[in-house]
Amino acid sequence: MPRIVVDVMLKPEILDPQGKAIAGALPRLGFTSFEAVRQGKRFELSVDGEVTEEILAQAREAAETLLSNPVIEDVVNVEVVED
Amino acid sequence: MSTELPLIGDYSAPTNELSGARVGVVTFPGTLDDRDAARAVRASGAEAVSLWHADTDLQDVDAVVIPGGFSYGDYLRAGAISRFAPMMAKIADAANSDAKLPVLGICNGFQILTESHLLPGSMIKNDHLKFICRDQLLRVENNQTAWTNGFEAGQEITIVLKNQDGQYVADEKTLDELEAENRIAFSYVGWNPNGSRRSIAGVSNKAGNVVGLMPHPEHAIEVGFGPDARGTDGLTFFTSVLTHLVGGKK
Numbered sequence: 001m002p003r004i005v006v007d008v009m010l011k012p013e014i015l016d017p018q019g020k021a022i023a024g025a026l027p028r029l030g031f032t033s034f035e036a037v038r039q040g041k042r043f044e045l046s047v048d049g050e051v052t053e054e055i056l057a058q059a060r061e062a063a064e065t066l067l068s069n070p071v072i073e074d075v076v077n078v079e080v081v082e083d
Numbered sequence: 084m085s086t087e088l089p090l091i092g093d094y095s096a097p098t099n100e101l102s103g104a105r106v107g108v109v110t111f112p113g114t115l116d117d118r119d120a121a122r123a124v125r126a127s128g129a130e131a132v133s134l135w136h137a138d139t140d141l142q143d144v145d146a147v148v149i150p151g152g153f154s155y156g157d158y159l160r161a162g163a164i165s166r167f168a169p170m171m172a173k174i175a176d177a178a179n180s181d182a183k184l185p186v187l188g189i190c191n192g193f194q195i196l197t198e199s200h201l202l203p204g205s206m207i208k209n210d211h212l213k214f215i216c217r218d219q220l221l222r223v224e225n226n227q228t229a230w231t232n233g234f235e236a237g238q239e240i241t242i243v244l245k246n247q248d249g250q251y252v253a254d255e256k257t258l259d260e261l262e263a264e265n266r267i268a269f270s271y272v273g274w275n276p277n278g279s280r281r282s283i284a285g286v287s288n289k290a291g292n293v294v295g296l297m298p299h300p301e302h303a304i305e306v307g308f309g310p311d312a313r314g315t316d317g318l319t320f321f322t323s324v325l326t327h328l329v330g331g332k333k
Contacts, residue, residue, distance in 0.1 A: 017207070017211075066167070
């Protein structure tokens with residue numbers, strides 16, 4: 001069953017407190033190469049059958065209206081993944 | 084009318100202008116503070132009307148409170164799913180109509196109002212990532228709204244703050260507009276408890292009928308149960324809207 005993957009990130013100008021906390025924890029585990037962490041969300045929308053242009057357009061609209069809040073977040077990726 | 088409270092006023096006499104004032108309180112799955120909000124409405128002298136998120140009948144209410152809690156478990160984003168409830172569509176229409184239905188969003192209710200775009204900005208996790216619960220000092224920045232007209236401009240009040248996602252954010256342009264249009268309703272005094280931009284605790288829409296804030300006025304209405312065991316500053320929110328409904332007379 002093909003899936004449409006939607007990735008959402010906080011806008012670059014919005015501070016990400018969770019990412020900051022993760023960045024603080026990494027060096028404690030010996031991971032010292034990472035300057036910063038930003039945490040996002042990944043959604044997988046499963047489709048029964050072929051992903052048509054219309055279905056993809058619906059996914060894009062859902063990404064902008066429900067899956068993300070345009071005030072604080074950007075939809076950074078919408079792509080079809082075949083299994 | 085129950086005798087549970089020392090009422091601010093008894094408006095039940097039919098000759099009173101406020102006789103029959105009805106304030107709706109919306110319940111979503113996961114709402115926690117609807118009963119306290121209804122109690123605050125009754126304490127102010129009005130009738131509290133329960134509104135269910137999945138219904139579409141506003142039941143002729145004169146104002147609406149969207150109370151706090153964790154509607155839909157804060158899944159996706161706080162308020163993001165509730166925003167699409169049938170009742171919210173009715174409330175948004177009524178708030179934007181000529182009738183300008185007064186709407187107060189408290190905590191999760193504020194988050195629902197920003198997700199609905201009835202109020203600008205949004206809330207993200209507290210900058211320190213901890214849930215916070217404390218008596219919170221606020222300054223009333225705008226006492227010209229439907230829900231704040233009983234306060235003095237600049238008055239400092241103490242009500243309860245309790246949340247995880249309370250950091251108010253908006254872009255600089257929006258923040259400048261809010262300041263220029265006097266739409267910052269409340270700001271945090273002293274320590275900024277969650278990293279909110281410009282210490283904003285609550286904002287209003289342009290018309291002043293829609294107000295949202297993170298702290299909880301409904302928990303500060305009754306002597307013995309509010310901040311410092313004596314604080315009743317929250318009651319003024321609920322009496323303000325009644326003043327507004329009778330045309331601003333005090």
